[in-house]
Amino acid sequence: MSLLQERLDEPLIREVLQTALSGGADFAELYAEHRRGRSLRLEDRRIEELTSSLDIGAGIRVSRGATTAYAYTNVLDRGALLEAARVAAAGARGPAGREVADLTRPQRRVEHPVRIDPFEADKQRLVELATRADTAARDLSADVRQVVATHLDATTDVLIANSEGRLVDDRRTRTRFAVQVIAARDGVVQTGFDGPGATAGHELFDAHPPEDVAGRAAGQAVAMLDSRPAPSGEMPVVLWRGDGGVLFHEACGHGLEADIVAKEASVYAGKRGERIGSDLLSGVDDATVQNGWGSFAFDDEGTPAQRTVLFDAGVLTDYMTDRKSSRRLGLTATGNGRRQSYAHLPIPRMTNSYILPGSGDPEEVIAGLDHGVLCKGLGGGQVNPATGDFVFGMTEAYLVEGGEVRHALRGANLVGNGPETLRRIDAVCSDFAQKQGICGKDGQGAPVAFGTPTLRIARITVGGTA
Amino acid sequence: MTVDEGPEALLELARRVVERARAGEQVEAFALRKVETEVEALRGEVDALSSAETRGVGVRVIVEGRQGYASTAVVNEVGLGEALTEARSNAVVATPDDANRLPTSQAPAEVGELVDSRLLDTPVEEKIRLALELERVATDDPRVRGVDIAKYGDVYVRAALASTEGLALTAARTDAWAFVMPLASDHDETQTGLGVTIGRSADELDVEAAGREGAQRAVRLLGATKPDSRRTAVVFDPYATASFLGVLARTLSAEAVLKGRSLFADRLGDQVAGEDLTLLDDGLLADGPATAPFDGEGVPQHTTALIQGGTLRSFLHNTWSALRFGEGASSTGNASRGSFTSSPGIAPTNLYLEPGPLDPARVLATAGEAVYVQDVAGLHSGANPISGDFSVGVTGLAVRGGELAEPFREATVASTIVELLRAITVVGDDLRFLPFHGALGGSTVLVAEMSVSGR
Numbered sequence: 001m002s003l004l005q006e007r008l009d010e011p012l013i014r015e016v017l018q019t020a021l022s023g024g025a026d027f028a029e030l031y032a033e034h035r036r037g038r039s040l041r042l043e044d045r046r047i048e049e050l051t052s053s054l055d056i057g058a059g060i061r062v063s064r065g066a067t068t069a070y071a072y073t074n075v076l077d078r079g080a081l082l083e084a085a086r087v088a089a090a091g092a093r094g095p096a097g098r099e100v101a102d103l104t105r106p107q108r109r110v111e112h113p114v115r116i117d118p119f120e121a122d123k124q125r126l127v128e129l130a131t132r133a134d135t136a137a138r139d140l141s142a143d144v145r146q147v148v149a150t151h152l153d154a155t156t157d158v159l160i161a162n163s164e165g166r167l168v169d170d171r172r173t174r175t176r177f178a179v180q181v182i183a184a185r186d187g188v189v190q191t192g193f194d195g196p197g198a199t200a201g202h203e204l205f206d207a208h209p210p211e212d213v214a215g216r217a218a219g220q221a222v223a224m225l226d227s228r229p230a231p232s233g234e235m236p237v238v239l240w241r242g243d244g245g246v247l248f249h250e251a252c253g254h255g256l257e258a259d260i261v262a263k264e265a266s267v268y269a270g271k272r273g274e275r276i277g278s279d280l281l282s283g284v285d286d287a288t289v290q291n292g293w294g295s296f297a298f299d300d301e302g303t304p305a306q307r308t309v310l311f312d313a314g315v316l317t318d319y320m321t322d323r324k325s326s327r328r329l330g331l332t333a334t335g336n337g338r339r340q341s342y343a344h345l346p347i348p349r350m351t352n353s354y355i356l357p358g359s360g361d362p363e364e365v366i367a368g369l370d371h372g373v374l375c376k377g378l379g380g381g382q383v384n385p386a387t388g389d390f391v392f393g394m395t396e397a398y399l400v401e402g403g404e405v406r407h408a409l410r411g412a413n414l415v416g417n418g419p420e421t422l423r424r425i426d427a428v429c430s431d432f433a434q435k436q437g438i439c440g441k442d443g444q445g446a447p448v449a450f451g452t453p454t455l456r457i458a459r460i461t462v463g464g465t466a
Numbered sequence: 467m468t469v470d471e472g473p474e475a476l477l478e479l480a481r482r483v484v485e486r487a488r489a490g491e492q493v494e495a496f497a498l499r500k501v502e503t504e505v506e507a508l509r510g511e512v513d514a515l516s517s518a519e520t521r522g523v524g525v526r527v528i529v530e531g532r533q534g535y536a537s538t539a540v541v542n543e544v545g546l547g548e549a550l551t552e553a554r555s556n557a558v559v560a561t562p563d564d565a566n567r568l569p570t571s572q573a574p575a576e577v578g579e580l581v582d583s584r585l586l587d588t589p590v591e592e593k594i595r596l597a598l599e600l601e602r603v604a605t606d607d608p609r610v611r612g613v614d615i616a617k618y619g620d621v622y623v624r625a626a627l628a629s630t631e632g633l634a635l636t637a638a639r640t641d642a643w644a645f646v647m648p649l650a651s652d653h654d655e656t657q658t659g660l661g662v663t664i665g666r667s668a669d670e671l672d673v674e675a676a677g678r679e680g681a682q683r684a685v686r687l688l689g690a691t692k693p694d695s696r697r698t699a700v701v702f703d704p705y706a707t708a709s710f711l712g713v714l715a716r717t718l719s720a721e722a723v724l725k726g727r728s729l730f731a732d733r734l735g736d737q738v739a740g741e742d743l744t745l746l747d748d749g750l751l752a753d754g755p756a757t758a759p760f761d762g763e764g765v766p767q768h769t770t771a772l773i774q775g776g777t778l779r780s781f782l783h784n785t786w787s788a789l790r791f792g793e794g795a796s797s798t799g800n801a802s803r804g805s806f807t808s809s810p811g812i813a814p815t816n817l818y819l820e821p822g823p824l825d826p827a828r829v830l831a832t833a834g835e836a837v838y839v840q841d842v843a844g845l846h847s848g849a850n851p852i853s854g855d856f857s858v859g860v861t862g863l864a865v866r867g868g869e870l871a872e873p874f875r876e877a878t879v880a881s882t883i884v885e886l887l888r889a890i891t892v893v894g895d896d897l898r899f900l901p902f903h904g905a906l907g908g909s910t911v912l913v914a915e916m917s918v919s920g921r
């Protein structure tokens with residue numbers, strides 16, 4: 001039994017929910033969380049620090065009509081919970097009347113089993129993993145100057161109960177190992193990065209040994225040492241498998257999150273059922289991917305995880321919703337209600353968002369490119385959801401001429417517009433790869449994965465420095 | 467808002483951890499208590515109201531140069547005991563570093579009162595009124611069809627620090643802010659703008675001005691097109707300038723310098739900017755949002771000229787980086803602490819370019835023909851702190867004959883941080899601080915020439 005279940009028995013949960021409804025709200029919810037995490041950082045061949053954290057807390061959400069009130073505390077006793085429930089209740093007042101329904105547990109449709117519990121690994125093991133990455137990166141090339149390896153693992157127990165009778169508990173164990181490499185030669189400095197993660201334990205290292213992660217990061221940094229300034233102007237760009245995902249996530253995914261749609265602040269608002277992208281484009285958001293970095297069994301409102309089709313052959317089929325935005329738009333909840341912690345209200349978020357593979361051959365796509373750019377790495381970007389305009393930094397890119405991959409390019413951005421870019425996809429290949437990251441929205445971080453096959457965009461602005 | 471349970475209660479919590487230190491151990495406990503309120507308005511109603519009270523303790527243990535850290539939100543004997551045990555065992559695996567030392571006790575700086583007691587008495591109804599009024603003013607213009615976000619927020623924070631080196635400090639502050647992002651529309655086109663107001667309490671906020679500012683910034687972008695590529699003078703508005711200072715701050719942290727992550731390594735004493743340019747980190751600035759009597763590890767905050775008259779004079783230091791740096795460096799009072807969950811890092815306090823005499827209109831007049839940048843996108847991914855290269859997306863207006871003219875979008879500006887610093891010819895008198903990314907102050911700034919690429 002988890003600590004939450006010990007502290008929050010059903011009679012107390014009912015009492016808290018009933019108190020939250022007492023001001024006249026038409027919905028009340030309790031979200032409680034217990035999180036244990038560790039992070040280790042190696043830099044400059046030194047284990048700089050190992051940090052442990054223990055967090056516990058609960059938030060009480062009530063809503064009446066369009067208004068939501070929320071109160072949270074990290075004191076998890078009856079008195080503090082009832083006080084928070086009263087504070088929240090006062091924020092959404094109306095004629096009283098609702099009763100808490102009988103609490104029942106919805107069926108669990110998906111499991112993300114943990115084979116090697118992170119907290120059974122002793123601390124010396126974490127040191128060993130990071131040290132192996134450091135050695136592997138430095139062995140790859142004498143140009144490697146600095147290696148930063150970080151290891152994160154955490155187990156979060158959540159308990160969610162609402163006045164409509166839903167009662168859910170879920171345990172999410174996540175492990176991530178990231179390596180950043182700095183390489184330098186003749187005054188040129190470049191960086192490389194790789195950071196796999198999973199909703200799993202230390203079995204992550206079976207698929208991603210530290211040496212492999214370090215090798216990918218160091219390989220990227222070293223390759224970019226030979227880079228030359230990128231050209232500017234509109235040209236075709238091939239996005240190599242995996243890294244195109246961040247562009248899809250930022251430039252398109254965020255605009256399909258239903259809170260932004262409901263505010264009509266999305267360029268995709270009111271376009272459900274319309275052809276938005278090239279007919280080669282099909283995409284999903286899928287929280288059921290087993291052990292996926294963005295996966296869970298239930299979202300942070302207790303809705304079961306599901307796979308949602310966003311685009312089908314270029315037609316916008318669905319938005320990603322949480323409870324509030326689904327009601328506002330008259331849609332069903334797609335299980336995308338997520339929050340960083342008990343200190344945050346749930347909002348619609350992506351989980352694992354993928355563009356699905358097509359039938360093209362990546363080698364042929366490059367061979368068919370007369371003058372353009374092959375992009376094998378995208379850094380973070382920024383998007384204006386209302387206009388769809390975006391900017392992304394390319395962290396690894398190459399010039400392609402006459403179907404041949406030439407030298408690496410540095411200091412270049414991709415600048416464009418979401419819907420326009422989706423229309424301009426003119427090749428989708430049969431390969432696929434994914435990456436993991438922490439997505440930020442409204443000041444909340446959430447683990448998300450993004451994946452794509454190799455894609456070609458017929459025309460997009462490259463903002464280079466040449 | 468709940469009344470303070472007394473400054474001594476939190477300090478007592480920190481002291482209780484430190485009392486358990488063993489011989490040969492340095493132990494520091496940092497306790498934090500926060501009371502927060504946020505109100506979001508949408509379509510004339512309260513969309514979300516949030517209130518919270520949280521506390522927690524972070525424990526740092528140093529034994530023979532090995533540092534370990536642990537935090538807990540379980541603030542009782544059991545939770546505090548476990549955090550100390552965990553921090554001890556984390557220290558065991560860390561690599562020893564002689565620079566890992568706790569600072570000795572020093573008298574805190576005199577900074578005046580940082581708590582505006584009016585905030586403690588402000589009823590939630592008034593906070594709701596401010597959020598609703600902010601949205602109403604921002605949507606007054608018929609071309610504004612709604613808001614992406616209209617939000618009021620405030621926080622009361624009390625921090626306490628105790629250590630085996632004799633530290634026993636506590637301080638409290640209040641902050642309030644409101645911001646809006648209106649959506650201006652014309653046919654299929656939508657543009658957004660940002661309007662912000664900050665203060666120590668709700669009473670100090672000017673939501674009317676923030677609402678009007680956000681609307682004006684959104685509306686004036688309607689009809690924006692992609693500009694022609696060219697080399698031109700560029701005027702950054704205060705928001706854009708503050709964004710660039712955020713990138714600059716990362717390269718001026720002594721930690722970045724020590725770890726080979728800064729283009730400014732080995733450049734102390736060099737001319738890195740125009741002779742008139744002075745960049746200050748002023749932890750004592752009257753009314754500065756990051757002003758405080760002591761930093762995240764109890765060192766008094768300072769005023770530090772990072773660049774003076776164009777010459778690089780100093781980096782930002784905490785105790786660790788100053789000891790590591792040697793050469794007579796001492797902490798500049800820039801130990802930062804995002805929350806109780808992390809050990810002290812390095813961050814700027816109130817960071818800004820020393821303002822010049824010209825108001826924004828006269829900066830534009832000086833520029834004559836230029837582009838005026840009001841929004842910068844992709845700065846954090848598009849700027850390389852090591853090489854100083856950056857390429858960012860910019861949105862704004864053309865400047866013709868010294869006046870703002872037609873809008874543009876989807877343009878990029880590429881340069882290097884050093885080239886940018888050298889090319890700044892005028893810093894306006896309109897310094898203001900933004901509540902995002904720490905306390906970055908921006909002014910209207912004229913840059914002699916940059917390359918803008920569009921069509």
